Amino acid sequence: MDWYHCKLEVMEKVKESGLEYTAFRNGQLINYWAHGSPHLKAVEEGLAGMGFAFVVDVGNETAEIPGTGDQKVTFTRTQDVGAFVAAAVGLEKWEEEMGMGGETTTYNKVVRKVKEMGRKMEVTYRSRDREDGGRKFYLQAMLAVAKGEGEIKMRLNELVPEIKLWGVDKFLGIWWGNEGSGEK
Incomplete structure (x- = not known):
């Protein structure tokens, strides 16, 4: 993806410096899916700064899925990313890459789960074709998933098992289901 090349350059320079470093990998952030939720804390806590839906728009009952929709993707809540990064500071040694x-x-x-929650979903599948323009980042991210590049090796999950993570079911249940009012 175009936006990723600058990160690779920085990582190469850090590697050359001899400093200990890691590249945190978290996959797709699921907080985008709280967009449009009727719960009071959806904007503050559910979205956690994400101002639009990405791929799956539960509120508008649409999904624009990359590839066939069967490629594996790792999903992580932004709050869990923060917990892992904070915990990683205390680790003895950092690996070159630490996914979570x-x-x-x-x-x-994911779409099947949303439908099981009683929502109708209009689904569009996007091929691997690439487009330019204002949606370039979005389309490049979708292209990476369609190529099967969305799964993360979750090494930090192994190194810091005490962090209690939210999966797809819990996140969707809190913000779109009947599991509560968006409170933990």
């Missing part, structure tokens, strides 16, 4: 995730599943399974 709440759950690895497919977009088709």
Whole structure:
């Protein structure tokens, strides 16, 4: 993806410096899915700064799924990313890459879960074709998933098992289901 090349350059320079470093990998952030939720804390806590829906728009009952929808994708809540990064500071040694995730599943399974919650979903599948323009980042991220590049090796989950993560079911249940009012 175009926006990722600058990160690779920085990581190469850090590697050359001899400093200890890690590249945190978290996959797709699920907080986008709280967009449009009727719960009072959806904007503050559910979205956690994410101002629009990404791929799955539960509020508008649409999904624009990359590829076939059967490619594996790792999903993580932004709050869980923060907990892992804070915990990683206390680790003895950092690995070159440390991934984390709440759950690895497919977009088709996410849409199925949303439908099981009683919502209708209009689903569009996007091929691997690439487009330019204002949606370039969005389309490149979707293209990466369609190529099967959405799954993260969740090494931090193994190194810091005490962090209690939210998966797809819990996140959707809190913000769109009947599991509460969006409170933990």
